[in-house]
Amino acid sequence: MELPPPVAVRVLVVDDNRDAADTLAMLLELRRYDVRVAYDGRAALRSARAWVPDCLISDIRMPGMDGYALAREARTDPALAGVKLVALSAFSDARHVQRAAEAGFDYRITKAADAQELLEVLKMIEQIKELATRTQELAGQNVELAGQTKELLKEVKQEVKEVKQEVQELKKEVKELKEDRGDPTAQ
Known part of the structure; x- marks a missing residue:
């Protein structure tokens, strides 16, 4: 399997199951993602606001602030507007799919699914980040060229x-x- 290029995609993994969170973090670090872990919704919000990840992968059922509340809170924070939210949950019924969408999750992946689905979502996020970076570079070049043209x-x-x-x-x-x-x- 091909490793993604080092693009420094920042991923925040949120799960109250420490073993699951740490295992996923290790898997992503092996794939060269810049990963941090939070074990509850409140800690995840603090970490996201301080570090601003490209992607936040959250479990749904957690004590205190669940994944839905975390997503809704993240969506109201302008600093986190560009963060892609991924619900990683054992729930797959229509009600939970709808609730995830309403909460603001961009993607929903069932925990029982192959890790490949999550890696494909992260690859898309990585490509979006690369395109955004390249677009900013081109915009800067356009400004420079406009000045030269003037x-x-x-x-x-x-x-x-x-x-x-x-x-x-x-x-x-x-x-x-x-x-x-x-x-x-x-x-």
Whole structure:
């Protein structure tokens, strides 16, 4: 299996089952993701606000703040607006699928599913991050090129102005030469 390139995709894993959270974190670290772990919803929010991950993978059933409340809270925080939320839960019935969507999760994966599904979602997030980074680079280049174009246009306008002045001077000289020769078309 091919390892993803080092893009520094930041993943926050949230699960009250420490073994499950730590195991998933190790799997993702082996795939070169930058991973942090939180064991409850409140700790996850604190960590997400301080560290701002690209992806937050959360269990649903947790004591205190469950995954739904965590997602809703994350969606109200402007600093976390770009974070992709993944519900990783044993629940797969229609009611929980709907609740996950309403809470603001972008993706929902059943815990019993093969880890490949989660890795594919992370790969998409990685590609989105790469495209966003490249878009920012291109936008910066466009701003630089726009500035250079503006300067070139200014130079061209100045050169056109100078050429027009030279043409006026040449016309004046031609008129004077014609007058000196007595050319009737000089006027």
